[in-house]
Amino acid sequence: MKITPFILSSVVLAMSVSPVVMAEYTGPKIKMKLAHTAPPGNHITQAYEKFADLVKEKSDSRIRIQVFPGAILGSDRVLIEGAQRGTLEIGVSSTPNLAGFSRLFQVFDLPYITSPEHQDKLYKSLDKGGPLNTYFEQASNDIGLQPIMYAEYGYRNFVSTSKPLTGPDSLSGLKMRTTDSPVEVAVAKALGANPAPIAWGEVYTALQQGTIDAEGNTFPHMFGAKHHENLEYAVTSAHNYGMQVAMANKKWWDSLPVEAREVIEEAAQEAVTYQRTEAYPANEDKARQGMLEAGITIHQTTAEENARFRELTRPVFEEFAANLPKDLIDMVQDTQQ
Secondary structure (H helix, E strand, O other), X not given: OOOOHHHHHHHHHHHHHOOXXXXXXXXOOEEEEEEOOOOOOOHHHHHHHHHHHHHHHHOOOOEEEEXXXXXXXXXXXXXXXXXXXXXXXXXXXXXXXXXXXXHHHHHHHOOOOOOHHHHHHHHHHHOOOOHHHHXXXXXXXXXXXXXXXXXXXXXXXXXXXXXXXXXXXXXXXXXXXXXXXXXXXXXXXXXXXXXXXXXXXXXXXXXXXXXXXXXXXXXXXXXXXXXXXXXXXXXXXXXXXXXXEEEEEHHXXXXXXXXXXXXXXXHHHHHHHHHHHHHHHHHHHHHHHHHHHOOOEEEOOOHHHHHHHHXXXXXXXXXXXXXXXXXXXXXXXXXXX
């Protein structure tokens, strides 16, 4: 029989749209809780909702994840402590807060150790089989945890309630909200600001009452918490990158059947890919547009201003990098070339 171009193209099309046949999960029914602190609608929330949906789908509803968002079950520290004790199967924490459990996570706090233009290389190293993934799996196992998913948090930018922001010198004299991270406190000082460590849940009121007049965070996180109602200026410093890492109790994880762990890991990779390519960019754009519509002036830094930011914060980088393993620093910097 002569194969016409139409028949050939039809066969190719049929092959391309045929669903991939996956091994059916036949293991035991499993229920677990996963808790995080991000608010509804945030790209972090979307990532973990996607994760739960995919696990349910891939296991034919035999594995279920109950997601608790918005700090319902507590702060990052409380959630990770719960995961360590085994009272919570999976707790999610930002990398700065994870540094309180293992200082190795502090590497991501270092100013400008990563940059948005090299994200794909960083992702490759963080994903299963990558150097950073292997490194942090061991570091987490050492403290009774098992990393499941490195959800995107994003790059932080500086904002203020009343002082126009342009380059790094414009931050001088501002009362800057920080976390308890010593790196973040040192960065604020290096830029001439006065650091004020304040819990996240208290920042809105602190901005409103004038206790602080500046902060550094991602646009989606600030917009989702309605901080834009108290802000007037922002500068795209992108001075620090963070992730929201899902950590499972190690003993619980090891007790799961191999096929259950495979389902969970596969779902986690698909969910984080969805977040990186769809949820995060859309949430970032929505937050930035929302801030502009709220009347906030966003200054896009120039190459010269970026160089100045790096110059002023370099002593902070060197101070804290000296207390971290050189091979870890090199591993992260290898993704930036």
